[in-house]
Amino acid sequence: MKTKKGFTVLEIIIVAVFASLLLILFFIQKSNLDAMERDEDRKTAINAMYFALEEGYYAKHKYYPEEINEEVIPYIDPALWSDPNGIHISDGASSYSYTPANCEKGHCKEYVLKAELEKEDAYIKNSRNN
Numbered sequence: 001m002k003t004k005k006g007f008t009v010l011e012i013i014i015v016a017v018f019a020s021l022l023l024i025l026f027f028i029q030k031s032n033l034d035a036m037e038r039d040e041d042r043k044t045a046i047n048a049m050y051f052a053l054e055e056g057y058y059a060k061h062k063y064y065p066e067e068i069n070e071e072v073i074p075y076i077d078p079a080l081w082s083d084p085n086g087i088h089i090s091d092g093a094s095s096y097s098y099t100p101a102n103c104e105k106g107h108c109k110e111y112v113l114k115a116e117l118e119k120e121d122a123y124i125k126n127s128r129n130n
Contacts, residue, residue: 042115063107
């Protein structure tokens with residue numbers, strides 16, 4: 001009696017299911033890693049804005065601006081003004097926000113910089129010189 005060589009249908013189905021599960025796990029992990037990378041990009045941008053405000057703008061003017069943008073704070077990389085989705089901080093839909101407080105005639109005493117993150121709570125930096 002001759003034996004047939006090859007795989008049974010059951011073996012092929014088991015391998016296909018296992019491979020599918022591995023692919024699903026891979027794409028879930030990749031999605032999580034991508035979101036974490038975007039969150040780190042947001043934190044980097046907020047930190048750059050924070051240090052530009054504190055070490056650049058406040059050190060020179062002794063107050064904070066009512067709004068921030070490339071003209072007010074030219075010290076940082078222009079790409080950091082837009083969130084990972086490409087939305088500029090001045091746009092209301094951005095995941096970044098700048099909220100000045102205690103302002104008189106364009107001179108503010110404090111502010112809050114904030115980035116909405118995907119995998120963590122919001123990242124917030126408050127003005128150093130209240």
